Amino acid sequence: MSDQRHGTDDEIGAARTVGSQAVRRGLAAVRTGTPIPLAAPIRHGVGFGLVGRAAPMHFMLRTGSDYAAGLPERAGFGFADDVVTLPTHGATHVDALAHVWQDGLMYNGFPANSVTSRGAQHLGIDKMPPIVTRGVVIDACPGGARSPSDPVRRDELAALVANAGVELAPGDALLVRTGWLAAALAGDADSTAWPGLHHDCGAWLAERQVAVVGADNPAVEAFPSFDPACQVPLHIELIRGHGVYFAELMALDALCAAGQPEFLFVLSPLPLVGAVGSPVAPVAVV
Secondary structure, three states: OOOOOOOOOOOOHHHHHOOHHHHHHHHHOOOOOOEEEOEOOOEOOEOOOOOOOOOOEEEEEEOHHHHHOOOOOEOOEOOOEEEEEOOOOOOOEEEOOOOOOEOOEOHHHOEHHHEEOOEEOOOOHHHOOOEEEEEEEEEOOOOOOOOOOOOEOHHHHHHHHHHOOOOOOOOOEEEEEOOHHHHHHOOOOOOOOEOOEOHHHHHHHHHOOOOEEEEOOOOOEOEOOOOOOOOOHHHHHHHHHHOOEEEEOEOOHHHHHOOOOEEEEEEOOOOOOOOOEEEOOOEEEO
């Protein structure tokens, strides 16, 4: 069942735990004021090979060549323009609470059939508020990439957080580096299997009331799943069960290299009405 502590009509989920205390906690974590971008580059024709998620396409609508060919500047200026098409889950992105369901029900008991060809009537990404909170990052494979056969289990996750000298608090964002994205950008990653969190981390994270769980892989959790009954059990437990947002395909190498496990974390989705996910360009301020 879904967590209904925010009310039976709630469509915001765990983002409600990001109150003024969480924001101040994030601001207090800033040491040097250095911003670190956490989004992977978006390049024409270069995707991650994920089934059903085509590579981004970038087209120029107007260029300097148009003017060189005789198009006159008007009103004292010329300009360039372009367009991008990409799957909402095909770049660094955040999942809406309408992204997954089980037994026909999404977070807070909203019916899955309210997601139609016109988009999500409930729990769309347009319902997600901006997240400004304390971020905590852990490196599950320093200097390399973890094997898909070696998921990060609950006890290891707890130890990594404790070793970072941090205690997770309600409204925090926990980011986990596995090394998958760096390997993918180098053309050396498997797009059908990746390392990540084991589903036994779910209850531990829910108890700490984190608002966001992010990773440098396509799903936060390990894939294929280690649960014979479900391929995305952590999605079901945390997104469907507790309204926790998943941020995926995040670029975490530079953040881990900064050596500061706590930081100010800022993430805001595009207000795509009815969408079940959104590309994002999160920022850490250390």
